Amino acid sequence: MLDLKIDGATVIDGTGIAGGRADVGVQGDVIAAVGDLSREPASRTLNAAGKVLAPGFIDMHSHSDWRLWGNRRAESKIRQGVTTEVVGNCGFSPAPASTEFLDDLKRFALFTPSGMDFRWRSVGEYLDAFDAGGTALNVAQLIGLGTVRVAAMGFARRPPTASELKQMQRMVALGMEDGACGVSTGLIYAPGSFATTEEIIEVTKVAARHRGFYASHIRGEGATLLDAVAEAIRVGREADCPVQVSHVKAAGRPNWGKVAEELALIDAACAEGLDVMGDVYPYTASSTSLRTLLPDWALEGGIDAMLKRLVDPRERARIGREVESPPGGQGLVQRMGWENVMIAYCARRKDAEGRRLSEIAAARGMDPMEAAFELLVDEAGGASMILFQLDEADLRRALVHPRVMIGSDGSALAPYGEMAVGKPHPRSYGTFPRVLGEYAREQRLLPLAHAVHKMTGLPARRLGLRDRGVVRPGAKADLVVFDARHVADRATYEDPHRYPTGVEHVVVNGSLVIKDGEHTGSLPGRVLRFN
């Protein structure tokens, strides 16, 4: 007797091959059978004729480790069909933490939901604390090397001492033993930006020994893009570690087209025998914290030190000079202009949300850069922005590349409660339906089965998960049923808190979390341990 039977769907199994009609039977948290199950009794049957059944989607690049504490239902992700999120990206995870530098870590977070109390220190303690609350979907945790650096040495802008380096390596070793899937860096963000390549190699070696991978928000996505990709590949080579290039892109009009060269570097590394992959989200705007506009030295010593510099006239002028003419010749603002910077979220100056810095500045009768600094000070460093700075042709190149998978770079949000704030990037609500609807169906950029593979089998391969990302007997029952003719994203930059359409049922570890498009309230997800 099956616990659940899904009848009559076109099954796209996640391997990349086109689908065929089959029934899928679930027993406990496992797929028990695939084929003609018309004679198999089941306690519950869903008719999915005319729909597609696929493995639940794996969001390869997520920042939900923060939001999920206040959004256990994982609303904006589960409703896209996401059943596993890879969190702890861009160098930033909530653990490990040290008592000495705990405040630095807390201040660094852009958003801390009410449930997050930092009672943990190690990654293991963190994962246990998180798991105890339950979630709608599964979580794979990366250890952020920025977080590790904060725990060992705060926001110090210098190389670690020998004993600090040892401490970092030990934190990574313990975190890997406790079940993390790898390490991540965010090399445009302090304090990750304070780390040399050698330091990253030494710490990543430890993750490699535990069969983890290295995910990198690389050191530059604009003028220095290709050097930055080369650095990530070098870390992989010298640390003997698989590499994941996070959110593949070329930022700013002068750099448009460079994604082709970026992908060629990845191909060349693979031809050399290295294991390098990437992920991408299907939008031409990026999003990050507003303070990323500042040179990284402005964050030396942490957020309070940055705020002090911003209110000191001489320091502020020095920061301003560097924002206007950065040493590399091309900063965020040079390559795009203030009119392409939109404020996504700020806690106090609500009027600024959804507006461009050029408009905000005009309304206040000030220079855009001054308006940005003022906002940073008013928000105590906590605002975020959307940058309209990417090229559609680059995006299409990344989407079709065989080693590039889908990662939202967003978080699990919800259109209600404390998750509904601001005008966040629509990727948190729309990434997966947008690839399936806009790029596979409407634009015919790639076959549906390939699009599904980039959300299932390919990320499962990167993670080393053999029992997820595929529909076959014996695999874990993470499944999504969607209507391929109607699946679509609805979230926009102006109106982002909108669920997609066309995702009908979502099963996590054998339990229905979305049924007929509605959340059941079930929390069958768990932390996946990679030890």
Ligand code: CU
């Ligand atoms: Cu990220």
Ligand code: ZN
């Ligand atoms: Zn990033």
